[in-house]
Amino acid sequence: IAGITQAPTSQILAAGRRMTLRCTQDMRHNAMYWYRQDLGLGLRLIHYSNTAGTTGKGEVPDGYSVSRANTDDFPLTLASAVPSQTSVYFCASSDLGSDTQYFGPGTRLTVL
Amino acid sequence: DQQVKQNSPSLSVQEGRISILNCDYTNSMFDYFLWYKKYPAEGPTFLISISSIKDKNEDGRFTVFLNKSAKHLSLHIVPSQPGDSAVYFCAAIRGNTPLVFGKGTRLSVIA
Numbered sequence: 001i002a003g004i005t006q007a008p009t010s011q012i013l014a015a016g017r018r019m020t021l022r023c024t025q026d027m028r029h030n031a032m033y034w035y036r037q038d039l040g041l042g043l044r045l046i047h048y049s050n051t052a053g054t055t056g057k058g059e060v061p062d063g064y065s066v067s068r069a070n071t072d073d074f075p076l077t078l079a080s081a082v083p084s085q086t087s088v089y090f091c092a093s094s095d096l097g098s099d100t101q102y103f104g105p106g107t108r109l110t111v112l
Numbered sequence: 113d114q115q116v117k118q119n120s121p122s123l124s125v126q127e128g129r130i131s132i133l134n135c136d137y138t139n140s141m142f143d144y145f146l147w148y149k150k151y152p153a154e155g156p157t158f159l160i161s162i163s164s165i166k167d168k169n170e171d172g173r174f175t176v177f178l179n180k181s182a183k184h185l186s187l188h189i190v191p192s193q194p195g196d197s198a199v200y201f202c203a204a205i206r207g208n209t210p211l212v213f214g215k216g217t218r219l220s221v222i223a
Contacts, residue, residue, distance in 0.1 A: 004155075031208075031210075033210055033211075035213075040121070040215065041215060042118075042201060042213050042214055042215035042216045043156070043201060043213040043216075044213075045210050045211075045212075045213075048210045050208060058210065090155050090156070092155075096208055099143070099144035099146060099161055099205050100146070100158045100161065101158070101211055102158070103148075103155030103156045103157065104155050105153075105154060105155050106153070106154070106155050
């Protein structure tokens with residue numbers, strides 16, 4: 001069982017370009033989440049989805065969009081990347097109502 | 113306004129001694145509190161949790177204490193080992209809402 005996979009592992013992107021970060025889980029968890037981790041700021045929630053077909057905004061949603069077409073996949077899209085979106089992005093999943101989230105290995109994104 | 117606060121960005125402890133990581137919260141409606149551990153270049157991993165109806169939960173070398181009146185919880189690691197060196201995140205949850213994380217504390221265990 002792979003758990004949660006994220007792709008790419010890292011990416012350097014020119015400002016203004018569109019980018020989609022991929023996240024797939026094989027645990028059949030209802031809920032999925034996207035976080036960014038920045039030095040001194042901890043983990044901040046970008047968007048989440050409690051079940052396929054629904055999404056919600058987290059603490060820092062601006063500049064990002066998500067979709068949840070099925071249970072397993074939860075892609076995060078930056079429509080027009082800006083340097084302030086340089087960060088490490090983590091995808092996570094959990095059973096709805098469970099207190100434990102399982103995290104992917106992260107995607108390191110640099111926007112120049 | 114930060115609902116979960118870890119006021120110490122870093123902590124250094126001698127191997128074999130106790131590590132105490134602290135966390136404060138502001139929302140009295142939180143149901144569960146969790147600690148996650150994160151190594152460089154890896155995703156956070158769940159370490160230990162505690163329900164809001166308990167005041168202590170122990171798992172091997174790790175114990176979490178909850179003081180609801182003070183809105184404070186702490187993670188104790190005894191004895192500390194070099195492999196415990198990592199960033200520790202405190203998190204809290206209420207119902208089906210997403211986890212709220214603190215900013216993390218970097219623990220360095222010195223051999």
